[in-house]
Amino acid sequence: MKTDIIKLATIAEKKTKYIVGLMSGTSLDGLDIALCKIEGAGKSTQLTVEQFTTIEYNPSQKQLLGEHASKSQVNLKTLCQLNAWLGELYASLINNALKEWQVAADTVDLIASHGQTLYHCPKQAFADVEKLNSTLQIVDGDIIAAKTNIITIADFRQKHIAKGYEGAPLVQYGDYLLYSHTSIDRVLLNIGGISNLTYLPKNCTLTQSMSSDLGPGNTLVDQYCRHVLGLPFDENGEIASSGKIQLPFLEALLSHEFFDMPLPKSTGQELFNQTFVHHALDGKDYNHEDIITTLTEFTAITVANAVNELGTTELELYVSGGGIHNVFLMARIESHLNNRVLIKDFSQLGINPDAKEAALFALLANETVSGGSDALPFSMGKISLPT
Numbered sequence: 381m382k383t384d385i386i387k388l389a390t391i392a393e394k395k396t397k398y399i400v401g402l403m404s405g406t407s408l409d410g411l412d413i414a415l416c417k418i419e420g421a422g423k424s425t426q427l428t429v430e431q432f433t434t435i436e437y438n439p440s441q442k443q444l445l446g447e448h449a450s451k452s453q454v455n456l457k458t459l460c461q462l463n464a465w466l467g468e469l470y471a472s473l474i475n476n477a478l479k480e481w482q483v484a485a486d487t488v489d490l491i492a493s494h495g496q497t498l499y500h501c502p503k504q505a506f507a508d509v510e511k512l513n514s515t516l517q518i519v520d521g522d523i524i525a526a527k528t529n530i531i532t533i534a535d536f537r538q539k540h541i542a543k544g545y546e547g548a549p550l551v552q553y554g555d556y557l558l559y560s561h562t563s564i565d566r567v568l569l570n571i572g573g574i575s576n577l578t579y580l581p582k583n584c585t586l587t588q589s590m591s592s593d594l595g596p597g598n599t600l601v602d603q604y605c606r607h608v609l610g611l612p613f614d615e616n617g618e619i620a621s622s623g624k625i626q627l628p629f630l631e632a633l634l635s636h637e638f639f640d641m642p643l644p645k646s647t648g649q650e651l652f653n654q655t656f657v658h659h660a661l662d663g664k665d666y667n668h669e670d671i672i673t674t675l676t677e678f679t680a681i682t683v684a685n686a687v688n689e690l691g692t693t694e695l696e697l698y699v700s701g702g703g704i705h706n707v708f709l710m711a712r713i714e715s716h717l718n719n720r721v722l723i724k725d726f727s728q729l730g731i732n733p734d735a736k737e738a739a740l741f742a743l744l745a746n747e748t749v750s751g752g753s754d755a756l757p758f759s760m761g762k763i764s765l766p767t
């Protein structure tokens with residue numbers, strides 16, 4: 381036991397660390413594994429993604445996760461089993477990836493595990509939750525640590541809650557440390573299941589930067605494709621390109637009170653789901669294409685509105701997340717930005733956009749172990765030891 385603590389103290393002093401970051405997002409598509417080389421800490425951090433893979437969940441795994449994610453009622457027994465089973469699954473996927481990359485486990489300093497969000501409950505969006513923000517990510521760090529023999533830091537969002545925030549987005553910290561610029565205003569947009577952005581005004585401090593969720597990214601189209609059309613998603617936005625925008629439906633979607641709340645805020649599929657779409661449809665019988673086109677336009681408008689409301693005229697906008705592959709969505713965002721903002725691919729910042737979120741958690745683990753309070757105001761994540 382003490383040897384693990386001494387090892388952790390040695391790791392904390394290392395100038396260069398190898399940290400495996402893990403992320404499984406709200407799309408429930410698979411586990412992202414990023415082996416990151418991290419030099420330094422705080423504002424002098426340099427992060428390189430050395431290896432990256434996404435291991436897609438198989439259909440029965442997706443179904444099991446889907447049955448528990450964002451549901452107000454679940455089977456408690458299977459939830460309990462899921463927590464342990466995901467730990468076993470993650471550990472075996474990490475061990476396999478390291479083997480494939482020919483990386484010895486004892487050269488990896490830490491694993492940083494986000495876990496699977498099952499429920500996200502910020503108090504400002506839930507009338508029945510008067511006093512507390514709460515969020516729940518499962519996958520037990522002890523199982524990952526014991527089965528990989530690597531010290532694991534997991535469950536990053538609870539400290540954010542404990543410090544009075546909503547538990548999300550956490551991306552602000554990584555974006556600020558890695559990408560803030562002395563003379564350029566930057567916006568880093570991520571379009572995953574839920575969309576979010578980080579605003580980094582030129583030469584900003586952490587408190588002058590801001591991250592917020594913006595609303596549904598791909599999740600409503602994904603859910604419609606999956607449940608109604610039997611497709612995983614709208615490949616390249618082809619269905620959206622073939623339909624018409626239905627204005628009454630669009631207006632009903634945009635009338636959700638989340639969009640009246642000021643930034644920063646956070647959300648999830650607890651609010652933006654099939655039931656929300658059903659209410660917005662209000663019994664109208666549009667064809668599938670029109671529904672998908674309108675849902676995609678809804679995402680484009682909410683994203684572009686948030687960027688426009690920042691009030692910055694000259695900025696660099698970098699985009700990551702699976703939504704970048706949706707050609708129709710990206711064209712509509714550009715159009716709602718009045719084509720005055722140059723949209724850049726996140727890879728121009730030197731990182732594979734698909735690896736960005738997994739790398740963020742590697743960076744947060746690095747701060748927890750080696751950071752000073754001059755960089756981030758508090759540590760995040762709980763430490764699990766292998767022995």
Ligand SMILES: Nc1ncnc2c1ncn2[C@@H]1O[C@H](COP(=O)(O)OP(=O)(O)OP(=O)(O)O)[C@@H](O)[C@H]1O
Pocket residue numbers: 404405406407408409570571572573574575597598599602613614615616617700701702703705706737
């Ligand atoms: N070729 C493609 N064409 C259109 N959409 C795509 C394509 N590839 C991925 N996507 C979209 O991207 C989604 C996955 O995005 P991503 O992996 O960024 O989400 P996530 O990380 O799970 O979500 P979050 O960031 O909310 O946690 C898919 O579900 C799909 O909607």
Ligand SMILES: CC(=O)N[C@H]1[C@@H]2OC[C@@H](O2)[C@@H](O)[C@@H]1O[C@H](C)C(=O)O
Pocket residue numbers: 405406497499500515547548549550551552572573574575576593646647648737
């Ligand atoms: C509760 C939760 O898991 N939120 C995720 C989700 O996926 C995107 C958006 O909603 C974001 O707020 C967050 O993830 C990113 C990585 C974050 O915390 O910055």
